[in-house]
Every structure is written in structure tokens, then in C-alpha cells.
Amino acid sequence: MQTGSRRGIRAYFDFKRWDFWSWVTFGVYLFMLAFIVYPLFSLLINSFFNDKGDLSLQNYANFLKLKYYYTALWNSFKVSALSTVFAILVGVPLAYVMTRYNVKCKALIQILVIMSLLSPPFIGAYSWILMLGNNGFLTRFMHDIGIPFTSVYGWKGIVFVFTLQFYPHIFLYVSGALRTIDTSLEEAAESLGRNAFQRLMTVTLPLIFPTLSAGALMVFMASFADFGTPMLLGQGFKVLPILAYEQFISEMGGNPAMASTLSVILILCSTSILFLQRYFVSRKNYTMTGMRTPKVQELRTLPKVLLTAGALLVACVSMIPQATVVVTSFIKTKGPVFHPGFSLNSYKEILFRVPKAIVNTYSFSLISIVIMVVMGMLVAYVLVRRKSKLTAALDALLMIPYVMPGTVLGISMIIAFNKPPVILTGTWVILVIAYVVRKLPYTIRSSTAILHQLDRSVEEASISLGVPPMKTFFKTTGRLMAPGVLSGAILSWITTINELSSTIVLYYGATATISVTIYSEVFTANYGTGAALASILSISTLVSLLIANKLSKKGLQL
Structure with missing residues (x-):
């Protein structure tokens, strides 16, 4: 029996016998291990180090002992x-x-x-x-x-x-x-x-x-x-996500180890x-x-x-x-004070001061959605058509982002990729990866729902005519999945352009997005420009929703 199992393992790792879908499964596992498992493991390990860099349970002891910390957990549960x-x-x-x-x-x-x-x-x-x-x-x-x-x-x-x-x-x-x-x-x-x-x-x-x-x-x-x-x-x-953020990014130097502890508790x-x-x-x-x-x-x-x-x-x-931000975006303002009369000054100001944030929002989100759609369709096919213990484990792994607050994801990625061999902090790449990791499960779910409704006979007929399985997927199955997948992807797009919690941790000046800029404008009492930026997001959401409704055969009757 042991000899037989060894042969099975050797056969599995015989790369020459792998088909296209085996490589897809391997690639997705590699992605998940690199950008979910490894950052979470780094976060967990970091939570066991004290201020001096020694292994210790001091952070967890402080959480249980100090009212400042455990009150934040109670506040989170209360609200x-x-x-x-x-x-x-x-x-x-x-x-x-x-x-x-x-x-x-x-x-x-x-x-x-x-x-x-x-x-x-x-x-x-x-x-x-x-x-x-x-x-x-x-x-x-x-x-x-x-x-x-x-x-x-x-x-x-x-x-x-x-x-x-x-x-x-x-x-x-x-x-x-x-x-x-x-x-x-x-x-x-x-x-x-x-x-x-x-x-x-x-x-x-x-x-x-x-x-x-x-x-x-x-x-x-x-x-x-x-x-x-x-x-x-x-x-x-204070609630726990805010406390974790403040512990990680503090004017006094921060406490990444305590931020990691709070993130693990979250x-x-x-x-x-x-x-x-x-x-x-x-x-x-x-x-x-x-x-x-x-x-x-x-x-x-x-x-x-x-x-x-x-x-x-x-x-x-x-x-x-939504109505409030649209209306107030056209009212004359001077800092936090609104004046009688309508004006386009708030829109002129954001186009002059923060055009980069608008470009960043749509470009980062577009790149993320393209990756999500391609990965979502491929992973959905593996989960539905190539069922095994390996794909079941992959499906479970894909559930992790459901329970990961955006702040925690951002902190874990900075801890994992802020040192050699891979340094991603301070780049737009880490934002795109974070968006893909957070929203990919939703695209996969919409793709699997569509794939469950498609009859295998269509693929089998194509393969029986001599078309390779990979080509069959892209020319036949993928096209049949496209309308449902795209309508689901547009909903992921909406949540991506509005993403704040992970972005606020991962961005730096040149990679700021609309949501981060709104947050900054509100805190500096620039309500007019904040309303103008919020209106852009609200209009984008409405247009995207109408497009999703158009693509979906069932419309909005959810």
C-alpha cells in the first residue's frame, strides 16, 4: 500500500503528465499561498514579538489587561x-x-x-x-x-x-x-x-x-x-479596526507587533x-x-x-x-462653510488638485477586474468541472478573504512585503493585489453559479470534434459564461472603486485613490471637494449598476 501511494504521489508530481487545468490549479494555489497564507502567517508570527524583538505573549497579555485595548473589542461587538x-x-x-x-x-x-x-x-x-x-x-x-x-x-x-x-x-x-x-x-x-x-x-x-x-x-x-x-x-x-490602524501607523512611530495582535484577534x-x-x-x-x-x-x-x-x-x-453629496457638491463653499448659490468650483478644484487620485481609482480597479474575471472563470471551472480533494481545499482557501477586514489585509501585506526578497510596499502593485485578493471570491462565486447551469454536453461535443480542452474553454464555455460573469464582475468593480479600509493602509501619496482623498478632505474640513469626489463615486456606482442590470438576463430581481 505504501509503495502504491508513493507511486501515486510521484505520478502527481510528474509535470509532463499535467494538462492545462493542472497548471491553472497550481498557479492559483501559488497565488493564494503567496498573497493570503504567507501574509497571514507573517502577521501571526509578528504578533508574538514584543517591542524589543523577543518572542513573547506580552501583546496578548496587554490586550487582556489594558482597558484601552479590550474596550475597543467590546465597542466593535456592540455597534x-x-x-x-x-x-x-x-x-x-x-x-x-x-x-x-x-x-x-x-x-x-x-x-x-x-x-x-x-x-x-x-x-x-x-x-x-x-x-x-x-x-x-x-x-x-x-x-x-x-x-x-x-x-x-x-x-x-x-x-x-x-x-x-x-x-x-x-x-x-x-x-x-x-x-x-x-x-x-x-x-x-x-x-x-x-x-x-x-x-x-x-x-x-x-x-x-x-x-x-x-x-x-x-x-x-x-x-x-x-x-x-x-x-x-x-x-x-474606538473600534478594533481603527485601533489596529492607529497602532500600525502612528505619528509616534507605531507599534506593528501590537497592530498584528489586534489584527489576529479581529x-x-x-x-x-x-x-x-x-x-x-x-x-x-x-x-x-x-x-x-x-x-x-x-x-x-x-x-x-x-x-x-x-x-x-x-x-x-x-x-x-447619495442625494446629499450630489447636491452639496454644487453649492459654493469655502472650507467647511457652505454659502448660498450654486457653483462648479468644487469640481474645478478636484480636477486641479487631485486628478491623479481619479486616474488611480479607475486604472487600478480596471487592472484588478481584468485579473479577477480571468482568474474567476478559470478557478470556477477547476472547482466545478475538476472536483477533487485538492480543489475542495482550494475552495476553502478562497473563503479566507470573507473573514479578513480590509485593514487587517493591508497590515498583513505590509508586514509580509516590506523587506527582501519581495518589496511591494509603496507601489501600485500592492494595491491591485489587495483588491484582487479581497474581491476575487465574489467573482468566483458568480462564475461557479453560471457554470453549474451550463450542460457538459456542449464542451464534450467540442472536444469530440478534436478541439483541445483549453481551446474549448476559451472558445465555447468561456463565451457562454461571459454575460453572467461580467454582470458579477461589475458589482465587484463597484466595491473596488469604493474600497477604503485596505487602501488607507497600503497607499502612499502618488497612489492615493478617490476614497482615500475623500477621507482626507473630510478630516481637513474641505466639504465641497469631498462632496464632489463622493458624487463621482456615486455616479460611477449608478452607471455600473445599470450596466450590470443590462448584462444580466434576470435584471435586478434578486
């Missing part, structure tokens, strides 16, 4: 948990109304909700500063009419912004589940005398728990990992939450036949108008940040 609860309270009723009743303007509401999700959280934070900050126009208005209101700053403001930003995750997940639920179970509950609210709480919500928990996990992870919103609104309220917490969600889902069986999907209930005029108004109100409130 993330509260944001998740409020997102559920907003997203579930909205999804129920949209899927079960014949409310008006469904397409418009859906577009507004998706637009609010795809806009970066820090733009929402910036917009609410303009409205509800210490000198915001809504703050001044409330003071003038005698309503006591301080400002949007602090942990309550962070929860408020996170809720409006991330409830679409709940809405989209729950909407899909409610459309496919088996209504016979609800009818059985009704026949037993349960009213509508009791049916919802005892039958409907428990049945969609796996989907609801997946959406809640997305909200929690996004809130837990976000850097921009707490940084803009916190005003002394990953451990994110991973624990992920496994906890999977554990609760796996405890029960949620299988349904799905033979009797729910019908849309016709409402009388008054309830229909009220529910439509309520759904539109939620969608419009979540779109206020």
Missing part, C-alpha cells in the same frame, strides 16, 4: 450587534411587504435599496455629518425650532449609519427566501387558529432562518470590519462568528418541498397606499446620503 438587530427590524418587514403584497413602485424601491447598499459606508457617514454634524443644516434647523439634538457623532451615529447602509443585505436575502417558501405550512398554521402575526413568528421566520442568519452574518461582518464610518463619526469611540472574532452562524443553522432541518410558492395578496386602496408610502420612505431615507 455590530446593534446594527444587525436594527437592520433585521428594517429589512425583514420591508422584504415581507414587497414580496407578499401588491405595493406600487416595486422596481424603483428595489433599485434604490440596491444603490444604497453599493454605496460605500464612509460616504453615508460623510453625508450625515453634513446634515446632522455639529454644524449640519438639519442640526441647525432642529436647534432653531427648539428640538434638543447634539450631533450624529458617537456610537449611536455609527449604528444609525450602519443600519441604513447594510439593511439591504437582510432585504435581499429574505426577499429571495419569502418568494420560494412553501405556503402549505403557513396555511396549516392558519387552520390551527394562528393569526397573521403568530404565523409570521412561529412558521415563516423559523423556516427562513438559514437565509435570514446568512444576511445577518453579512451585516455583522461588514459592520465589524468597517473602518471609514467609525473613523469619521467616532470622535474618540480574524479570530470574524471566524468565530462565521462558525457560530453555521452551527445554529446545522442544528435543525429546514427542508421544504417548495411546490406551493406564495401568491401576491391584493390589497384595498388605503392599505396599499400606506404600505407603498412606508416602503418608499425607507428606500428614500437610505438614499439621502
Whole structure:
């Protein structure tokens, strides 16, 4: 048996017998090991060194002992948990109304909700500063009419912004589940005398728990990992990503070892939450036949108008940040002060002062998306058509970026590539690699979804006619995958051009992007130019979303 296994290993490493897909698998493994496993390993090792460079558990001891550190972890859990609860309270009723009743303007509401999700959280934070900050126009208005209101700053403001930003995750997940639920179970509950609210709480919500928990996990992870919103609104309220960033990049020289420790703790917490969600889902069986999907209930005029108004109100409130930055970008400003009248001066100023940031954003993102599309299609084919223990391990490896906050990724890459033999810090290459690593899993998921729907017989027919497998993929399979892959890639493009948390760690002056520049403009109270740059991102997001909708055969009906 041992001799046979040795022969198997030797045969596997006989490169002459490898085909194109074997080399693809090898190349992807090499990429993942170089830019995910190695940086994480460097981060972990670095966390065990103290200030003197000696191996020690002092950093972890300090985290557990010093209130300054462990309070940041508690703050992260507090704002993330509260944001998740409020997102559920907003997203579930909205999804129920949209899927079960014949409310008006469904397409418009859906577009507004998706637009609010795809806009970066820090733009929402910036917009609410303009409205509800210490000198915001809504703050001044409330003071003038005698309503006591301080400002949007602090942990309550962070929860408020996170809720409006991330409830679409709940809405989209729950909407899909409610459309496919088996209504016979609800009818059985009704026949037993349960009213509508009791049916919802005892039958409907428990049945969609796996989907609801997946959406809640997305909200929690996004809130837990976000850097921009707490940084803009916190005003002394520290969460773990901010603390890790400040420990790493400090005017007093920084403490990379402690930053590494905080980053490791961030990953451990994110991973624990992920496994906890999977554990609760796996405890029960949620299988349904799905033979009797729910019908849309016709409402009388008054309830229909009220529910439509309520759904539109939620969608419009979540779109206020985008509308605010667009409008204020055309108002005359002088530093932090807005003056009456409209002007294009803010746009003229950014074209004069920071044109490089605009060019960088789109060029870096374009290079990243090209790499993601090619890699995503190739990796998807390996995962779907060449299933083995090796590809299963690769699929698990690709899950790591899901639980890696952008700040942690940036810190790990600097630690790994700030010394020979490979020095990437200070170059645009490290930004592109970071974008690819963070967004590649999403492109792969959209590619595998399309590939699962394609019949193998098309490829087999091509190969039987003498076309090599590699050529068959690029001439046949790849072309069939292209529409779905491109629509998914455009959504990755949107998140890439808006990326802040990893960019803020990895950039230097010449490689600054729009998101980093907005962050700098807000902190220096240049609100007009910040609004102009944010408007460019918002318009880019809208155009990209419309293109994705055009490419997707299913449109926006997620």
C-alpha cells in the first residue's frame, strides 16, 4: 500500500503528465499561498514579538489587561450587534411587504435599496455629518425650532449609519427566501387558529432562518470590519479596526507587533462568528418541498397606499446620503462653510488638485477586474468541472478573504512585503493585489453559479470534434459564461472603486485613490471637494449598476 501511494504521489508530481487545468490549479494555489497564507502567517508570527524583538505573549497579555485595548473589542461587538438587530427590524418587514403584497413602485424601491447598499459606508457617514454634524443644516434647523439634538457623532451615529447602509443585505436575502417558501405550512398554521402575526413568528421566520442568519452574518461582518464610518463619526469611540490602524501607523512611530495582535484577534472574532452562524443553522432541518410558492395578496386602496408610502420612505431615507453629496457638491463653499448659490468650483478644484487620485481609482480597479474575471472563470471551472480533494481545499482557501477586514489585509501585506526578497510596499502593485485578493471570491462565486447551469454536453461535443480542452474553454464555455460573469464582475468593480479600509493602509501619496482623498478632505474640513469626489463615486456606482442590470438576463430581481 505504501509503495502504491508513493507511486501515486510521484505520478502527481510528474509535470509532463499535467494538462492545462493542472497548471491553472497550481498557479492559483501559488497565488493564494503567496498573497493570503504567507501574509497571514507573517502577521501571526509578528504578533508574538514584543517591542524589543523577543518572542513573547506580552501583546496578548496587554490586550487582556489594558482597558484601552479590550474596550475597543467590546465597542466593535456592540455597534455590530446593534446594527444587525436594527437592520433585521428594517429589512425583514420591508422584504415581507414587497414580496407578499401588491405595493406600487416595486422596481424603483428595489433599485434604490440596491444603490444604497453599493454605496460605500464612509460616504453615508460623510453625508450625515453634513446634515446632522455639529454644524449640519438639519442640526441647525432642529436647534432653531427648539428640538434638543447634539450631533450624529458617537456610537449611536455609527449604528444609525450602519443600519441604513447594510439593511439591504437582510432585504435581499429574505426577499429571495419569502418568494420560494412553501405556503402549505403557513396555511396549516392558519387552520390551527394562528393569526397573521403568530404565523409570521412561529412558521415563516423559523423556516427562513438559514437565509435570514446568512444576511445577518453579512451585516455583522461588514459592520465589524468597517473602518471609514467609525473613523469619521467616532470622535474618540474606538473600534478594533481603527485601533489596529492607529497602532500600525502612528505619528509616534507605531507599534506593528501590537497592530498584528489586534489584527489576529479581529480574524479570530470574524471566524468565530462565521462558525457560530453555521452551527445554529446545522442544528435543525429546514427542508421544504417548495411546490406551493406564495401568491401576491391584493390589497384595498388605503392599505396599499400606506404600505407603498412606508416602503418608499425607507428606500428614500437610505438614499439621502447619495442625494446629499450630489447636491452639496454644487453649492459654493469655502472650507467647511457652505454659502448660498450654486457653483462648479468644487469640481474645478478636484480636477486641479487631485486628478491623479481619479486616474488611480479607475486604472487600478480596471487592472484588478481584468485579473479577477480571468482568474474567476478559470478557478470556477477547476472547482466545478475538476472536483477533487485538492480543489475542495482550494475552495476553502478562497473563503479566507470573507473573514479578513480590509485593514487587517493591508497590515498583513505590509508586514509580509516590506523587506527582501519581495518589496511591494509603496507601489501600485500592492494595491491591485489587495483588491484582487479581497474581491476575487465574489467573482468566483458568480462564475461557479453560471457554470453549474451550463450542460457538459456542449464542451464534450467540442472536444469530440478534436478541439483541445483549453481551446474549448476559451472558445465555447468561456463565451457562454461571459454575460453572467461580467454582470458579477461589475458589482465587484463597484466595491473596488469604493474600497477604503485596505487602501488607507497600503497607499502612499502618488497612489492615493478617490476614497482615500475623500477621507482626507473630510478630516481637513474641505466639504465641497469631498462632496464632489463622493458624487463621482456615486455616479460611477449608478452607471455600473445599470450596466450590470443590462448584462444580466434576470435584471435586478434578486
